[in-house]
Amino acid sequence: MAVLNEEQSMLRDAAKSWVQDKSPVTAFRKMRDSGAELGYDTAAWNEMAEMGWAGVVVPEDFGGSQFGYLSIGLILEELGRTLTASPLTASAVGAASALALGGSDAQKNEWLPKIAAGEVVGALAVDEGAHHAPEKVALKAEKSGSGYKLTGAKTYVIEGYGAGLLVVSARTSGAPGDKDGVSLFLVPGDAQGLVKTRLALADSRGAANIKFDGVEVGAEALLGEEGKGWDVLEKTLDRARAAISAEMLGAAVQAFETTLDYLKVRVQFGQVIGSFQALQHRAAKMFTDLELARSVVEAALQAIDADSPDVPELVSLAKAKMGDTFHLVSNEMVQMHGGIGMTDAHDAGFYLKRARACEATFGSQSYHRDRYAKIQGY
Structure with missing residues (x-):
């Protein structure tokens, strides 16, 4: 795990408590059932903006806090746990990064303060x-x-x-x-x-x-x-890919923990199903995959903060690995919950659907495996 500084620890803890209090999975279910046109709860988004989350990667001169990409990754991981829908990745990482990387002073002055305040979604x-x-x-x-x-x-x-x-x-x-x-x-x-x-x-x-x-x-x-926009576009996309990978990590970890809790209480054939060796092996596989996924996601975010030359390969590694892992864990969540996991009344289906949508966003596993191989000279 990445070693966090004081600000990052405080950000993560604030995100964790806000998500648990204000945005549990039931809030996502309510948003979905309401048919919200934008695909997120605007009141919740306004609260996130008030907490400064929309300005985490925005330079201080333009109304942000410039805490960096690992910091926004920590917030997105917590949001991912409860499937909180927000424009944080698209706007506060995607559009904000494009402006910070390629914008003129006039463009930054016009748009970055509005993005950082959550007034404009990019x-x-x-x-x-x-x-x-x-x-x-x-x-x-x-x-x-x-x-x-x-x-x-x-x-x-x-x-x-x-x-x-x-x-x-x-x-x-x-x-x-x-x-x-x-x-x-x-x-x-x-x-x-x-x-x-x-x-x-x-x-x-x-x-x-x-x-x-x-x-x-x-x-x-x-x-x-x-x-000459390709260079800025690629760097911007890598930041968005790393951000969505962090959100996927949070969702996958929560899906795993929920499944693990179920294995400890569900009784079948007179004993707890978690005592069956076949299920233990499957749980162990998920656990080790998640640990590895965390390492590559955090490495990608830290590389962006350090402006390291190996950002493209680390981001593609993270997105491909996270896609595979979230795919596996969301499948296993449905399967291990059995019949209830197949129903809309249970949250398992939400995690499965989110996994599939995230996998396709900003490049699938096959796209990033291919890109990683090309960067390595294959």
């Missing part, structure tokens, strides 16, 4: 197909007057439906698949020509498909250099 509009492939950008950005005109579509934009700011990858030159020619733009969520279609996801979270029908933006909307 989202990354990156993918255009069914699978994560950030380099396959086809959405066109053409020069128009002193600015640009954006035409194309983005799919599966996490928190895109309610986002007030979209960080959009567009192509100013080259062909889909080229890393050169990718530019990033800051597009207000209510820009003329934007058509958002809300998606109903298995895990009841917020996402949207977004069509750009000749959306006009000024020159000041360009984030970084024209045609």
